[in-house]
Amino acid sequence: xxxxxxxxxxxxxxxxxGELFKVMERQHVTPGKGRGMVxxxxxxxxxxxxxxxxxxxxxxxxxxVLDQREMEFLYEDATGYHFMDGExxxxxxxxxxxxxxxxxxxxxxxxVRVETHEGKPVGVEPPTTVDLKVxxxxxxxxxxxxxVDSNNSSKxxxx
Numbered sequence: 001x002x003x004x005x006x007x008x009x010x011x012x013x014x015x016x017x018g019e020l021f022k023v024m025e026r027q028h029v030t031p032g033k034g035r036g037m038v039x040x041x042x043x044x045x046x047x048x049x050x051x052x053x054x055x056x057x058x059x060x061x062x063x064x065v066l067d068q069r070e071m072e073f074l075y076e077d078a079t080g081y082h083f084m085d086g087e088x089x090x091x092x093x094x095x096x097x098x099x100x101x102x103x104x105x106x107x108x109x110x111x112v113r114v115e116t117h118e119g120k121p122v123g124v125e126p127p128t129t130v131d132l133k134v135x136x137x138x139x140x141x142x143x144x145x146x147x148v149d150s151n152n153s154s155k156x157x158x159x
Contacts, residue, residue, distance in 0.1 A: 002062055005038045005055035011100060013045070013064040013115070013122055020117060021043040024100075045122055048097065066115040066122065072103075073110045081106065083114055083124075092121055102126050125157055 012023045018055070025041040038055040055061065070094070071083040080093040081103065091117070092114065096103060102124050113125040 002060040004057070005059040005061050006036075006057050008038055008061060011123065013066060013117065014042070015062045015064040020048055020122060021141040022123065023154060024050065042075060043097070064117055064122075068115055068125065070111055071114045073106050073112060074106060076095070076106070083112070094121055094124065098122070099124055105130055
């Protein structure tokens with residue numbers, strides 16, 4: 001499915017010359033003269049090598065057609081990040097490079113969509129929202145812009 005190069009986003013999987021590439025970085029560049037360009041850093045999924053690629057704004061790129069399966073994140077160990085399909089109980093392991101920034105929000109039992117191309121996992125789409133619980137916070141600091149009374153609580157109704 002073709003789309004204009006200006007719609008390329010970080011994390012997308014593109015199909016170029018029969019190979020899959022993950023967009024690691026993307027920047028729209030408009031020179032003083034001429035048309036804009038999209039400068040990208042791509043990682044070839046088959047080898048893991050990275051390369052810079054510049055697209056003209058008028059270029060049409062092909063986004064890879066990916067299948068998605070809902071899976072549950074189980075745990076992380078030295079071999080990678082482990083996910084399980086809740087229906088078939090099949091487990092897969094993905095590396096940190098496959099996940100990118102998603103590793104920052106992974107917690108046990110979190111359900112995510114694992115993206116596959118021809119049966120091979122290529123990435124993870126995190127949920128749009130995550131419920132978190134604040135367990136501990138630092139005490140407020142006097143003089144941080146909030147009036148504090150002798151009980152260390154904010155004064156209500158202060159004008």
